[in-house]
Amino acid sequence: MEFFDKIGKMAIGSRLRMLSEIVTEDASKIYNLYGIDFHPKWFPVYYVLAEGKANTITSIAKEIGHSHPSVSKIISEMVKAGLVLEKSETTDGRRNVVSLSAKGNEVTLKIQDQYTDLNSAIEDMLGQTTHNLWKALAEWEFLLEQKSLLKRVTEQQKLRERSNVTIVDFESMYLDAFVNLNTEWISHYFKMEESDYKALNNAEEYILNNGGYILVALYKGEPLGVCALIKYPTDDFDFELAKMAVSPKAQGKNIGGLLGAAVIDKAKSLGAKKLYLESNTILKPAINLYHKLGFVKIPERPTPYERCNIQMELVL
Amino acid sequence: MEFFDKIGKMAIGSRLRMLSEIVTEDASKIYNLYGIDFHPKWFPVYYVLAEGKANTITSIAKEIGHSHPSVSKIISEMVKAGLVLEKSETTDGRRNVVSLSAKGNEVTLKIQDQYTDLNSAIEDMLGQTTHNLWKALAEWEFLLEQKSLLKRVTEQQKLRERSNVTIVDFESMYLDAFVNLNTEWISHYFKMEESDYKALNNAEEYILNNGGYILVALYKGEPLGVCALIKYPTDDFDFELAKMAVSPKAQGKNIGGLLGAAVIDKAKSLGAKKLYLESNTILKPAINLYHKLGFVKIPERPTPYERCNIQMELVL
């Protein structure tokens, strides 16, 4: 089993399966040892019947956490072995009411000792270990019920990706990225307009020297996201959030979200009270993001952009 | 999963299987999350190939602890998916030499992140538990390799049965048992002889009042085994171990062994140096037991019993 140490936690499923196989294989031999004609897989069903708790296929399935076809098969095997009786003598004709036969009840007597011995053998093993497998299993079942492994991995993924992204202030070395990333999406969804050329071709003069800012998202050092904070010409707003662009190859890494949050932080630190933005409703993920960031739709107001069909604001 | 708490350790196999199922089901979704077209069950094989360690079906199987048909199937699936290449261009025409294809190597790049994230997710879970599942699994694998569950249960069984057996000195209330148990096996394998009647019908007089002893094995209070220690008439031996009988319904509980050991102890405590016994070689389990107790075959000597064809002694 040393293989598992190298392979890491990736194969915990395989590892559990293998141990389960080793254990159940021996379980089968153990029944033999006690002279009981019994398959280990019957045990959960048998146990429920011996307790006299549930007595229809579905209720047993629910009790033991199996699917009903599984119980159905086990019951038919146990019927064949003479351990279980089926009867439909209830008011509900769909139900298959089952119970232990006389022979099935005999097993109960025989199985007592085995139960005791297996229990002590396992207790003995648990006593020899420093890490209690039984309790560890219960803890894992609990944790996985609270939050699935899938969700946990997704969270780790987000966490890791976030650490790959750093948001930095604009420098002239990022000018190309600022222009290209914006040109790319604008000409993909719409067409470049007069105001686009103005803002992109003279970014430093038009945005930065005018009291505005540009933030750049670096993904593993590469500038793959940009966003501008342009000083708003009137008193209605402090800044306009504009020219936000994220490279398609960095999509799904929440770079937009990080960039947006950073831009808002920046505005806040500058004492801004109100942000403005313009967009188009066909850009669903963008609108969604703005929403998440706290922007709300406002009534139509004049804009130099042809593609603009929605305007939003964020009160800080 | 509360079912398992009631059912006890009996279903540890089921419990392991269920957890394994939950985990591997999510594993499949996790590959999806990272855009990798990959079945979780391929992973162990893939890992070995990526490490460049083993490259034939059997060697991979050995490495990962699967059967070779399992690896064979996985390889053919991975070949179909274009991740693995097969070639028989070796000197040994039986071997199927496999390796990752270019596409297979691409997976290595994609899988890195997933590997990291899954590892951290699991480490995170392990950190949240007080009982470390990972280490507990390793401990169980180790313990079961040392001694199988079957063997452990067998030992517990022996231990428990021993506690059900008590060896007591003869009392007149056990006379019936002494007579019946002996009559039963003697007339089953042979026929009752003159000396049998003498010893059984006048046990108290013939054995006890003659410096001999009778010990009784009580199984859960019931006298199911007897054994006599008869004063030997000459100086050759101190006692003859005779009239040992165990009820067929208590067979396999090592009552003979316990009884034998107790009788020898008794003889020792009486200062005896040499014990004698007579038997017949068709009684294999008995001869076997005498052997285990330390008796060795001795040359033929006169005996009143027709059925006797072997004689043994034990030097204390």
Next chain:
DNA sequence: TACTTTTACGTAACTAATTACGTAATTAAT
């Protein structure tokens, strides 16, 4: 050199579970 044993590995059949699906009985809703 010829014969036997071992090794490598594929195919087939089995196992213990699952999902998917169909059918009949019951219950709820119009």
Next chain:
DNA sequence: ATTAATTACGTAATTAGTTACGTAAAAGTA
């Protein structure tokens, strides 16, 4: 009183492994 939805459960197909078996190549042996 119909009709629709739900429930109970069996059968079939699928899954991820196993053992059993057969065949061909290689290695060992007389």
